[in-house]
Amino acid sequence: MADLSKMFRANIRQYGMLVALILIMLLFQVLTDGILLKPLNVTNLILQNSYILVLAIGMVLVIITGHIDLSVGSVAAFVGAISAILMVDMQMSPWIAVPISLAVGALIGAWQGFWIAYVKIPSFIVTLAGMLLFRGATMIVLEGQSISPFPSGFQKISTGFLPDFLGGATMHNATLALGVVLSVILIFSELRNRRIQKKYEFEVMPIGFLIAKLAAMIAVLNAFTYILANYEGIPNILIILFVLVIVYTFVMKKTVMGRHIYALGGNEKAAGLSGVKTKRVTFWVFVNMGVLAALSGLIYAARLGAATPKAGNLFELDAIAACFIGGASAYGGVGTVIGAIIGGLVMGVMNNGMSLVGLGIDWQQGIKGLVLLLAVGFDIYNKNKSS
Known part of the structure; x- marks a missing residue:
C-alpha cells in the first residue's frame, strides 16, 4: 500500500484526471440511459473533438515553455479558407493543397514565433493580435461567405x-x-x-x-x-491522432528537443546558462503550433465539407482548457501530451453528456469554466504545498 500511495502521489494530476474521466463517463452513461457509450455516439465523440485534441497536442508544448497561444482558432479558420480556395475554386488536388495549407500554418507560426522569441513581445499580446488579424483575414478571403463542397477524398480525412x-x-x-x-x-x-x-x-x-x-x-x-x-x-482521424500522440510523446520523453522544452519552461535563465538555445526552442515550438493549428483547420473543414467565416470560434479556449485540466502547469515546465489528450476527452465527454441530458449551452459553459478553475487551483495548491 505504501508503494501504491507513493506512485499515486508522484502522478497525482495524470492519474487523478484519468480517474475523473472514467467517473464522468460512468455518470453520464447512467444519466443518459446508456446512450453515451453506444457505438454511434462514441464515434461521434471522436469526430467532434478531433480538431480540439490536435490543437491540445501543440498547445501543451506552448504551455510547457511558459507561453500561451490565443490565435489557434483563427489560424485554423484561415487555413481552412485557404484550402477551400485551393481545392474548390482552383480545383487543386488535395495531395498538393494539403501540404501548401500546412506550410501556410508553419509560416504563420514562424511569424508569431519571431516576435515572441527574438523581439521578446509577450506571447499573450502577439497571439491576441494574431487572433484578430487572422480572423479578419479569414473573412476577407471568404468575402463573408462559405465555400463548398470539398472533394470527397479530402472529406474522408474526417468522415472516412x-x-x-x-x-x-x-x-x-x-x-x-x-x-x-x-x-x-x-x-x-x-x-x-x-x-x-x-x-x-x-x-x-x-x-x-x-x-x-x-x-x-x-x-x-x-x-x-x-x-x-x-x-x-x-475513423481515419483516430489513426491520425494516434500517430500524433505517439510521435509527440516520443519527442517530449526521448529526444533532446523535448528536454530543452521542459528546461525552458522550468527556468529560462538556467536553461540558457546550461546551453539551451532558448530563443530557437521558443521559435520552433510556435512553428509547430502553427502547423498543428493548420491541420486542425483542415480536419474541421473536411468534417463540415465547407470553409466558413465562423470556423474555429473558441477553439483556442477549449485547447488551453484541455491542457490545464490534463495536468499542465500555469507556471510552465510541467505537462504531457497524454495528459492534454485526457483533458480534451474530459471536456468532450462533458459537452456530449450535458447535451444528451438536455442542459443548455449556458449551463455547459458555466460548468466547463468551473472545472477549468478547479484544475488550475489544484495545480497551484500542489505547487505551494511542495514549496
Missing part, C-alpha cells in the same frame, strides 16, 4: 473509416484485430521499459501493480475497439 480487410459481416473485424495487436505491443513495451529500468537500478513498479495496470489498460483498449467495431470501425 479504416477498411475492413478481414471482411466482417456483422462487426468490423479489422478493428477487433487491431485491438489485439495493440494489446500485445503494449505488454511488450511495458515489460521492456521495466527491464531497462531494472538494468540501470531505477525504482520500478511492483510486479503485482504492473499486472493490474496492464490488465486494466488492455481491458479498456479492447472494450473501446469492440464498441467501434459495432459501428463502422476505426
